[in-house]
Amino acid sequence: MKLGWLELAALTASVASAKELAYSPPYYPSPWMDGQGDWADAHERAVEFVSGLTLAEKVNLTTGSGWEQERCVGETGGIPRLGMWGWCMQDSPLGVRDSDYNSGFPAGVNVAATWDKTLAYLRGKAMGEEHRDKGVDVQLGPVAGPLGKNPDGGRVWEGFAPDPVLTGQMFAETIKGIQDAGVIACAKHYILNEQEHFRQSSEAQGYGYDIDQSVSSNLDDKTMHELYLWPFVDAIRAGVGSVMCSYNQINNSYACSNSYTLNKLLKGELGFQGFVMSDWGAHHSGVGDALAGLDMSMPGDVLLGSPYSYWGTNLTIAVLNGTIPEWRIDDMATRIMAAYYKVGRDQIRTPPNFSSWTRDVYGYEHFIVNENYIKLNERVNVQGDHANVIRKIGSDSMVLLKNNGALPLTHDEKFVAILGEDAGSNPYGANGCSDRGCDDGTLAMGWGSGSANFPYLITPEQAIQNEVIFSSQGKGDVFSVTDNWALDQMAATAAQADVSLVFVNADSGEGYINVDGNEGDRKNMTLWGNGEEVIKTAAENCNNVVVIMHTPNAVLIGDWAHNPNITAILWAGLPGQESGRSLVDVLYGRVNPGGKTPFTWGKSREAYGPPILTEPNNGKGAPQDDFTDGLYIDYRHFDKYDYQPIYEFGYGLSYSSFSFSDLEVTPLNGGSYSATTGMTKKAPVLGKIGQASDYLFPKSIKRITQYLYPYLNSTNLRESSGDPDYGMPSKDYVPAGASDGSPQELLPASGSSGGNPGLFEDLFRITATITNTGKVAGDEVPQLYISLGGKDDPVRQLRAFDRLSIQPGQKIKWSTTLNRRDLSNWDTNSQNWLISKATKKVYVGNSSRKLPLSATLPTVQ
Template identity: 60%
Template sequence: MFLSYQLAVALLTGAVCASPSPAPRAIYARQNQSTLQTSPPFYPSPWADGSGDWADAYAKAKDFVSKMTLMEKINITTGVGWEGEQCVGQTGSVPRLGLRSMCMQDSPVGVRDTDYNSVFSSGQSVAATFDRALFYARGLAMGQEHRGKGVTVQLGPVAGPIGRSPEGGRNWEGFSPDPVLSGIGLAETTKGIQDAGVIACAKHFIGNEQEHFRQAPESQGFGFNITDSYSSNIDDTTMHELYLWPFADAVRAGVGSIMCSYNQLNNSYACQNSKLLNGLLKGELGFQGWVMSDWAAQHSGTESAAAGLDQTMPGDVTFNSATSYWGTNLTVAVLNGTVPEWRVDDMAVRILSAYFKVGRTLDEPEINFSSWTLDTYGPVHYAASQGYQQINQHVDVRGEHASLIREIGAKSTVLLKNTNNTLPLSKPKFLAVIGEDAGPNLYGPNGCSDRGCDNGTLGMAWGSGSSNFPYLITPDFALSYQAISDGTIYQSVLDNYATSQIEALVAQADVTSIVFVNVDSGEGYIEVDGNIGDRNNLTLWNSGDDLIKNVSALCSNTIVVIHSTGPVIVSEWYDSPNVTAILWAGVPGQESGNSITDILYGKVNPAARTPFTWGADSASYGADLLYTPNNGEGAPQIDFTEGVFIDYRAFDAKNITPIYEFGFGLSYTTFEYSDIKISGSGVTPYTPTTGTTSAAPVLGNYSTIISDYLFPNGSFPRIWQYIYPYLNTTDLAAAADESDYGKTAAEYLPAGALDGSAQPKVAAGGGPGGNPQLWDVLYTVTATVTNTGSVDGEEVPQLYISLGAPTDPVKVLRGFERLSIGAGQSTTFTADITRRDISNWDTVSQNWVITNYTKTAYVGSSSRKLPLSIKLS
């Protein structure tokens, strides 16, 4: 009842997360759909002001932009087109001022589409470490590798999807369905990437929670007759308390770029949703960097410019179409007055502010790879087959990162079950390793394009979030090496369906069996075994459940290792007495076999925590994916009626007992918690932000002589399909690619879209991430954690808070720390509680408030094991 009431209140108060009116071309398709969620407009697009720690970079950017011509500004806001140059996305350059073309490159686990790079553990895996230092170290190492390849922007990290539904295909790229864990992962990874001198691009903003129906053409290719991307319909409270939360952390951490997503939000495309981009991101969160479109996620020209989009990628309307919403069209829009000069100036300032903020200069090394081929020589303009030269220098950027990847792989492995101290292993007499997931892909680790198959062990999932393995250490390889060194009998069967051979092996005397199973998923342009990006269900792949049951029926010491992109249903076998240990090893990257061997043999004492909940069945999670269109040929409608109640919050609200709760994980030692204390800091009351901004700065006058914008024939060759800012004719209406550019702005842009005068500040804003007072520390909680076992270990104490209202979650994670504690020793866990931590979003005042309900802090080892509690005074 609460969720329906909450949504109704948001609608009645006009507080639903909002967007501009649809572009004219879309209005007619929706004119009879009065029940669809919509969003109010927010204009004009806020201009950057250098707030927070952006002042120096902002000053450099303003100075640089003031020297640029209009076409040079447009050149860095528009990609050159798919396969136009060497990177998956690339802007035009400004050679007159020495600015090299900017290179945007996947992925969130390593540099995509090149060689001599590392493959890191997934975001979801590193989240399981609950270790801020490892979040940062992984980001730094990935940033260093991107920098070494000549990349300007790493397209990651990911908090969209956050993981609303466990079947979501790209959940593995992000961190966790908990917004605090996800936000800390996003922020620390951003800091690491940017400290390496590479701009981080946090994505996908926002409500991008499934792969099905994210793009109409892609969906049509799979037989679904829809004309628009799905709409995520999210109420205002849910937006702030769940989906926006981690992006606020990224903005506060100084992220340089944010990628808007394919989907619609409340029936307006995310890349032209003015409430989302202008109101929430740039207004409320005070974002100083730039908004980049996902690839072909832009659906309009002037409308998206007014709504807050700053850069279109890869530049063409559809791949290799040779048309663009911007480029020439944006030049026309400024010349005919439908886009003000200050808006293009702001786009350029935002891009260059982020560029200078990470320490970039005008003498950056050239891009030394090609996304389109590993050949040493080839065309730099791949689509046009022009510019033959050396395009791959095969630069080795891996450094010493293998040891970090191995460490993260081990420290992210969650020990879910360990009966009678089965683990760690110590020179077992006879070791049998079973399952395809223990072995290699017979086509090689990169044998399937973008890892679009599930052959062999799961070291990486599929899609644009993948990269090429330099090698992949399989569990079979690493375990056999360990066993041979120990004098252990070692045999393996790497075919899940070799039933007679498996049974003959595991039925022998004194056998310890380790069964490796997996579950894969990925991006929606690839289908694997009937799974279109998203998983069809939560069961193991390749008959993994039958494999476990068959082995454990014959072997009384069966250990199960799961590689997966999220939770799986283990109900049929997890409590079998013959299944003596279960480990979740996530998506670990290139050192997979070494990492799991380190855990199995006790070289690393496990302390990881599951970053999601393991339910007894898929219905327990509540929020399911939409697998069948529900709006005729129009945009599928996905109503987030569960509100903030996803994952453990849903289990708590419904009083459902999970198999393994969020935050759960075992160790080879034991810990006790005691002596919780709380202290207050006496911070002053919260003050909403007031006042007005300065007027939009205009950085230089542009020529009004139309002939100045014609393509400079003879100066350089025109590249086929390349996106330029130049005109082909002095007739502006004829120069534009679409009819909207022949209209006046008043005909189709909402009121205020062109207004560059001083604007009221957003009450919940005031600095990058939001009102700075949200991060005031109101309380500090401490507790004693004691290692009561006989071996040294690490423990992850967690702080949860009950916000008190009957409509709130039972508890929400608000802090954690991974602590090293010697055997028999104690240490102190300390966690600060900020104003934001104990606030709720108020839809009436449009601000954060601390309600009058009693707040309680809990400390323990998981979301369901919280022995300590204390009320906040």
């Protein structure tokens, strides 16, 4: 049933109240894969493969075997007849989680701070290689949800930046790298997963909140397209094989049950050809979610560790009794296998050689039920030379926020003080806290499923001591105080120092871990562990204080940032295992800092917009999180309300200096834009389903306790399901049009790879000259912003960037393009992109507020 936006606009954009809640309109049927574009060969091979499968084998591809039933955090059933073992799905977006002999990469936010697309690709490829060599089929990352609406959101560091263009390009390059290594990337969390509070009702209940539904992120259609959906377009254009639907609801429909966001936006409008996977426990119904566009259930069970599944046997039954049409299960399997072929899994696949549940060499294969004792961990070292790219990202992502001539250090300092717990080691070890769920010692990654085990962690204290004492130029003394409450000792040490290097941090992570009252999301934006007092003590006793911050996003620094005794400030983010080495490369000038802050540093939390929703506001029902800030997050919000930031988005200093000149705008011969028209082909049906008797549990298989199988226990479908209603078809399960496999009308903005192809035609070329006016070589990041000119448009929006290495005195002519999407607004009436008649203006510079060059664009017809 295709309901027009106009018909439902008032409901969709409604604000939650006791009687009226935001509404997500239905959209059916679920679009079937057509293999257009770069997917043609993979689609053809997938169709051939799936055509030879039985119904049970197709179901096995779609359903996880259950929590802790296999080595990976999620595994599907296999197809033993064809020699295919189950698929391995493994976190995380910064390395192989719950493994050993793997690397601990920098977080996504650090990649964004490099503004270097090549580094994003290289990190993705290195992570993909490590997952591949551990036997992983799908790396659960990268992340563009959360985008970063809330600076204090728990998982913002897993993603990139609160700007759709910066995130989209880093997202895409990471995906290309992962998939070039032969592993399927999983773009997550789709969509509007912007806070940890209430993301899962069961988790919230554990924190004492009396709710029975997960939070609903309520958003209008325009903001969805122009902001939150934007990076997923880039992911699809990069060929991503899978997308993970999130825990939250969208306009009061769960993300993995939401036919509008999955069927209409993702598969219909954006032409996504891969498969949609549920987050762990985000699957909420059997028939409903299948028809709404979900293709794979992870980890398969209704509740983690339970013996029940919405799919598995029940999916087999639903197809047999006609509740789910045959073409839908065929499409699910085809999408899954197409992703498999697209990245070349059939060429390089090896079984998993590690266990997510124990580091012991031997243990139970089916860990949760203690069955089948085997060798689990084969201790395969997959690190290669990846420490090099980790170290480079760590140094290239550092943002020099302030420098009054203090940096770089010269090795002439006779006494170097290292102050702050964040400089040193976790007394329990780098991996001493499960999933990095603490803030002890230096901070190099946040906590939760987005983490990985460190093979080692070079702390700032270790690296600086080594630099001062053992380098060829070393001739000074170095002393550390790493107890944040030992202020007297810090004062005494700082008073003797030529330079005091002060280390402070703030942490965040996933909602299932609570660190010092921070339920995933940060409970405030101050520094942790007495950090402000550490800085104050150093600054009162030393007139050359360099502050180094490890944080997932902005913290409030207004009370001390302008103190004259604080001569330099460095933001180092979450730099991974080479943290200390990356830092000393910048401190001592071997690397000229070129990072730019991927978020805004404000004077108060209020300057960023609405706070995180931390109290239920809808009785026991879903808390209603109305995205009243719309398009105006981070720098867009500061610009709209003319708030003065301390350091603006895109800002960062260098040991050199740069100038911008000679802006030129050249119109290109972009074609005219036409709405997509026409019809799809009818849904393909592959193979034959057979009878219930064909799918009885095989006598040749040893049944594992609680394992989720696709087989029937009885030819009586009701009896086999264990649900008196499930065994028979019911109109209550099937929304109007959901079973319709006839040709469907194409959406106006739709296309085979991210939308209507006319959106991606270049309309203008922009060039500018960047000159290194300093005395040392350095990197500069030219940034292009655009004003779309409408009364409801942000003041400026990032549209292009690059990172350039420039020698002293050298001039480089930087060139970029603007395409139709860059200049368009989403029109809710026509459900298409339109270029308004408002005057368009471009700006070029090196931050969102330092834009010395500007030009008005010619009118686009």
